[in-house]
Amino acid sequence: MFEIGDVVIYSEHGLCKIDDICKKDLFGETRLYYVLHPLGEQTLKISTPVDGKKKRIMRTLNREEALELMDVFGKPGIDWVDDPKHRARAYQALVQSGDRQKIAEVAGALMDKKLNTDQKIYDQDRRILTHVQSILFRELSMALGISIEEVADQVEERILAVTPQ
Known part of the structure; x- marks a missing residue:
């Protein structure tokens, strides 16, 4: 169980801080809830059951795990779905799985297509990529102690380094 003050990854909101853990009565049932807010959005408050099954709360990466995850971008990733x-369904399913390696592979595939082709990427690809970058790159930034822009630059360098010329 997480504690008040912990920073966690929560669903599509990304990095969130746990502000409180309290009991709430809903529909005649008393359950324990986390009260959290996304970092950078102090006004948004989210309540989610501590034992919730629908939305996943995960601990944040440590530095070693973040460095290992950065290595994903320096290797050939998932296959491109034409x-x-x-592609949108397959990649969205991988993102929703919560598996950070798969999420990084999705980001890598989309970034590779965006960086290395003359074609524009589709809107649904752009939405997935923007969402993944906003959550994953922020978490990597925090774990590595560098800016989000530096994370993005390092990821791009790694992707460009594995792209056949």
Whole structure:
């Protein structure tokens, strides 16, 4: 169980700080809830059951884990799915899995396509990429002690280094 003050990853909100842990009565049932807010959004408060199954709360990466995850961007990633609808479903499913390596591979595939082709990427690709970058790069930034921009630059360098010329 997490504690008040912990910074965690929560669903699509990314990095969140736990402000409180309290009991709440809903529909005649008393449960324990985390009260948290996304970092950078002090006004948004989120309550989620401590034993919740629908939305996953994960601990943040430590420095060693972040460095290992950065290595994902220096290797060939997941296969590109040519059909845009199938790609969107497949990549979104990987992102929703919460598996950071798979999420990094999705980001790598989309960034590779964006950086190394003359074609524009589809809107759904751009939305997935923007979402992944905002959450994953912020977490990597915190774990590595560098700016989000530095994370993005390092990721781009790694992707460009593995792209066949």
